[in-house]
Amino acid sequence: MVDDNQFALITGTSSGLGYEMAQFLLEEGFTVIGVSRRGTNLEHPQFIDILCDIKDEAAVEEMYELIGNHTDKLHMIILNAGIFEMSPLIETSTKEFADHLTTNVVGAFHILKHSNDFLVEDETHIITVSSIASRKGLANISAYSASKFALNGMIESLREEWSHLGVRFSTLMPGAIATPIWDEGDMDLPRDQMMSVDDFMHVFQMISRSPKHVQFPEVVFLHKKGLFK
Template identity: 25%
Template structure:
């Protein structure tokens, strides 16, 4: 897919992750002013070097925490100071779990619950809220929040993650209703399993499905949503890999 995001300034949270990083690369290739946000300064430095080597506008990389209200306020302020506007936000920061293998709700500690909810749901809320003043002043803007198919149907042994992703959908639907009359769009993407380092980090690499989406494919769909004509939007898009059917050959007589 070919996109032209020249002169558009897009913030991506979770830029150090699989989907966030792929989205930064896709936006940069499409000519956007990319603002990459992640907690890891080292990961951001590597991404910045990669995008600078590719040419075009140098990204603005901000080592900030989506769970911090002050950091998200600073994110919006620094973006406006650097580029004069905020045209889009892709809220891709998220974690699956904090402690190894999948486990039941009965075995989930409060600290793990709180961390997952803080990063996935509160982080989406704070980042969304932070960009609204600039977008409202412009009378235009795009927000794409990354949820999951686990936000559509709860999955056993990942209760906190599913709950947080359900919450992102509800938050996005409410916000979309509130701001569409102001010229702002809020859309969500619900990817199926995506082949990212998250599987290895969460200790579940052995559970990876055979058919998975690539982070690049999710990123392309995010850009597609932001490139839609201004009078339409798509809410809660489920993105799944095409599972090709292999026909069994009949034995020869």
């Protein structure tokens, strides 16, 4: 259990990994602020649900105003919200390509840019849910891969920029995990080659409980059957 009054902000709690991380951190004793467009169906006295499209900077500023009614400290910030669609590059619309960048990179930029007043020196842990696709290009995911490579670049730069604050940055780069992200469109890939949400949580729990002086810049993990061809 964590000390009283520890706050965690998680983007993308309405589904998948964000929902599971929220549940786990509530069990650990955090007050969890969950952010999504649809809202999060999670009943818990220490869960605060905020509807926000992270692509919209003004909405993110409003989100921080709402958070300010509860706390001025965020001990953990989890950049998790993201979109993923598969298509060959020549069939990818400019809008689809831009949507990946606007959600997966610019959305995270908005969250970080306006987090300043809530950072706790020598304490805040910023955990980014990137992807193995941020390290290795795979066929038919050029938009997603471009967005996750860019996300890592932003985080690596900010780790240097904010080093004087003593905040720590950890970045998870998982392979495929069976979550609803795979339900959209034409992405019927074999689930037995994907990790489970429990597999992901095994890694997340270790990182979230790690000593305050330790950060994990690149945590790559995947199913032993390897990546999709």
